[in-house]
Amino acid sequence: MKFVVTGCAGFIGSTLVDRLLSDRHVVIGVDNFSTGKRRFLESASKNAGFSLVNADVTDARSLTEAFKDGEFVFHLAANADVRFGTHHPHLDLEQNTIATFNVLEAMRANGIRRIAFSSTGSVYGEATSIPTPENAAFPVQTSLYGASKLAGEGLIAAYCEGFGFQAHIFRFVSILGDRYTHGHVYDFVGSLAKDPARLVVLGDGCQRKSYLAVDDCVDAMLHAIEVANDKVNIFNLGTDEYCMVNDSIRWICQTLGVTPELEYTGGDRGWIGDNPFIYLDTSRIRSLGWKPKLSIEQGVKRTVRYLVSNSWVFQAR
Amino acid sequence: MKFVVTGCAGFIGSTLVDRLLSDRHVVIGVDNFSTGKRRFLESASKNAGFSLVNADVTDARSLTEAFKDGEFVFHLAANADVRFGTHHPHLDLEQNTIATFNVLEAMRANGIRRIAFSSTGSVYGEATSIPTPENAAFPVQTSLYGASKLAGEGLIAAYCEGFGFQAHIFRFVSILGDRYTHGHVYDFVGSLAKDPARLVVLGDGCQRKSYLAVDDCVDAMLHAIEVANDKVNIFNLGTDEYCMVNDSIRWICQTLGVTPELEYTGGDRGWIGDNPFIYLDTSRIRSLGWKPKLSIEQGVKRTVRYLVSNSWVFQAR
Numbered sequence: 001m002k003f004v005v006t007g008c009a010g011f012i013g014s015t016l017v018d019r020l021l022s023d024r025h026v027v028i029g030v031d032n033f034s035t036g037k038r039r040f041l042e043s044a045s046k047n048a049g050f051s052l053v054n055a056d057v058t059d060a061r062s063l064t065e066a067f068k069d070g071e072f073v074f075h076l077a078a079n080a081d082v083r084f085g086t087h088h089p090h091l092d093l094e095q096n097t098i099a100t101f102n103v104l105e106a107m108r109a110n111g112i113r114r115i116a117f118s119s120t121g122s123v124y125g126e127a128t129s130i131p132t133p134e135n136a137a138f139p140v141q142t143s144l145y146g147a148s149k150l151a152g153e154g155l156i157a158a159y160c161e162g163f164g165f166q167a168h169i170f171r172f173v174s175i176l177g178d179r180y181t182h183g184h185v186y187d188f189v190g191s192l193a194k195d196p197a198r199l200v201v202l203g204d205g206c207q208r209k210s211y212l213a214v215d216d217c218v219d220a221m222l223h224a225i226e227v228a229n230d231k232v233n234i235f236n237l238g239t240d241e242y243c244m245v246n247d248s249i250r251w252i253c254q255t256l257g258v259t260p261e262l263e264y265t266g267g268d269r270g271w272i273g274d275n276p277f278i279y280l281d282t283s284r285i286r287s288l289g290w291k292p293k294l295s296i297e298q299g300v301k302r303t304v305r306y307l308v309s310n311s312w313v314f315q316a317r
Numbered sequence: 318m319k320f321v322v323t324g325c326a327g328f329i330g331s332t333l334v335d336r337l338l339s340d341r342h343v344v345i346g347v348d349n350f351s352t353g354k355r356r357f358l359e360s361a362s363k364n365a366g367f368s369l370v371n372a373d374v375t376d377a378r379s380l381t382e383a384f385k386d387g388e389f390v391f392h393l394a395a396n397a398d399v400r401f402g403t404h405h406p407h408l409d410l411e412q413n414t415i416a417t418f419n420v421l422e423a424m425r426a427n428g429i430r431r432i433a434f435s436s437t438g439s440v441y442g443e444a445t446s447i448p449t450p451e452n453a454a455f456p457v458q459t460s461l462y463g464a465s466k467l468a469g470e471g472l473i474a475a476y477c478e479g480f481g482f483q484a485h486i487f488r489f490v491s492i493l494g495d496r497y498t499h500g501h502v503y504d505f506v507g508s509l510a511k512d513p514a515r516l517v518v519l520g521d522g523c524q525r526k527s528y529l530a531v532d533d534c535v536d537a538m539l540h541a542i543e544v545a546n547d548k549v550n551i552f553n554l555g556t557d558e559y560c561m562v563n564d565s566i567r568w569i570c571q572t573l574g575v576t577p578e579l580e581y582t583g584g585d586r587g588w589i590g591d592n593p594f595i596y597l598d599t600s601r602i603r604s605l606g607w608k609p610k611l612s613i614e615q616g617v618k619r620t621v622r623y624l625v626s627n628s629w630v631f632q633a634r
Contacts, residue, residue: 086479093418097468101410124455125474135454138441140549141474151414151468157442157458161590162403232457273478 002026004070004112006057006103007077009036011179012118014044015214016074019222021047030066030077032056037313040179057099063106072114072225075103080182082122083271085144096148097155104159116168116225119153121210121236121280122146123171131281134171134234143273160231168225173238173280176299177214178306181313184245185300188252189307190314196258202270205246205262208277210238213299216292223290236280239292248300255304319343321387321429323374323420324394326353328496329435331361332531333391336539338364347383347394349373354630357496374416380423389431389542392420397499399439400588402461413465414472421476433485433542436470438527438553438597439463440488448598451488451551460590477548485542490555490597493616494531495623498630501562502617505569506624507631513575519587522563522579525594527555530616533609540607553597556609565617572621
């Protein structure tokens with residue numbers, strides 16, 4: 001099959017591209033390299049099945065051209081920054097909502113009708129039911145990021161109804177692993193590299209969060225698009241556990257062999273719109289036969305080891 | 318209070334403006350007159366408390382200027398066309414989603430923090446629980462219109478969390494009454510004026526729909542913004558009944574005194590994305606002490622009489 005992957009040079013995108021190529025698929029990768037990294041595509045670039053289009057998902061015309069001959073689109077390109085949404089509200093609108101519209105229109109122009117979309121557990125806002133199932137109560141958004149992903153989901157579902165598309169929508173917890181380039185493990189490892197004696201922690205460290213290893217995430221997506229065949233297929237992706245930020249700090253420090261003084265900024269939220277408890281019910285994707293290979297602890301530790309061996313990802317930012 | 322009303326020359330907007338002015342508020346009305354009508358503002362224009370800004374909600378700069386000195390924004394401007402979304406998908410994105418973003422940014426630029434928003438029962442998609450409460454299961458969108466209004470709701474809620482806004486979000490059923498200028502009663506009365514002997518009905522006539530009279534709608538909004546004081550206040554607005562399209566046709570024909578041959582196009586949906594059963598649970602707004610004065614039948618008949626006495630609304634389109 002000929003796949004298009006937007007955000008192909010990103011953390012998850014490049015991992016997916018490598019997997020698709022090793023499964024002998026043809027891949028058209030699209031990235032604007034604003035946060036994606038060329039080094040993540042080193043292996044893919046040597047594969048004859050891979051072609052790269054340097055394009056921005058906010059540029060509808062380039063997308064329409066890039067998608068030519070594609071059969072299935074993985075739309076992963078996004079402003080993935082949850083925390084700083086209020087610093088620049090237009091970014092989530094443009095890079096997530098409008099970009100998703102552009103992707104859908106580029107698909108329509110090219111007769112492509114299958115899409116997989118990286119949504120987020122943030123669309124649940126502060127869920128009242130935890131672990132949160134896909135059919136939880138109608139959510140109230142708490143972040144511009146979540147709102148923009150919800151808008152993307154809505155557009156995609158409307159295209160399924162209106163234009164006969166088929167969609168697989170994945171609501172991710174935070175993803176960890178090799179090539180991980182943002183989020184709390186990245187921030188903590190970067191900070192401890194500079195000063196191993198001291199670590200500033202946003203909030204009180206008791207926020208409960210869920211993580212999933214990137215290989216498990218890619219496994220789940222590829223399995224779901226193969227076996228789930230409704231018009232709109234929506235899946236939470238995560239492990240069936242959560243951890244506290246303090247647990248994660250302990251695993252990070254153990255792996256690095258450091259014992260910093262912890263300075264908490266206080267409060268039960270790390271920032272405006274931070275969700276103090278994220279834990280998704282993943283029984284729907286598990287019922288398809290998928291299960292994660294790594295626990296959160298294993299995922300965090302593996303990520304730390306990757307970052308230590310690849311300190312260039314801190315410089316390259 | 319100094320209210321801004323976007324879509325002030327529309328059906329609901331102009332009715333709201335007249336009410337606000339009669340309650341001795343000051344009103345800045347914003348409209349681009351693409352579907353709004355100057356005649357609906359005839360009374361308002363004579364009121365010293367009213368000022369009109371001819372601006373398009375997709376033009377962020379004009380909005381920011383128009384909102385100066387406003388204290389509370391009723392954001393009613395929208396592409397209100399549910400049926401033809403797939404003919405021009407960009408309209409819902411631009412006129413509903415992006416426009417709502419522009420409104421929020423114009424509010425932020427002017428230090429305005431209170432907004433009321435006309436959302437729609439269409440955000441529930443094809444609800445599994447009927448009558449549908451505000452906290453129904455996480456919806457799957459079936460129309461570009463619904464998707465764009467859901468995106469607007471999400472943005473507004475995220476601004477409440479991120480920027481300390483307070484919002485009143487109203488999910489309307491179809492609204493009827495004086496100044497009504499689109500929808501099935503408008504279409505049917507217009508068609509029967511041309512040919513009273515024949516009426517084409519989209520679908521099988523058995524679609525079950527809900528309607529609310531515009532004065533009841535305005536009453537509900539003004540009551541809710543006064544007494545509901547959460548950060549994000551979400552209310553279904555409708556009557557606690559529904560009717561079949563065939564019921565409505567009977568009331569229309571009775572009022573007009575015509576007995577047309579009915580031609581059904583067939584199927585349980587009038588068009589792609591048409592929802593065959595819309596019935597909202599309105600117990601939340603009723604618990605605030607509001608209740609509608611007109612039944613659906615009274616609302617339909619009143620609308621027919623308005624259209625007969627104001628046939629100019631058909632020409633003016």
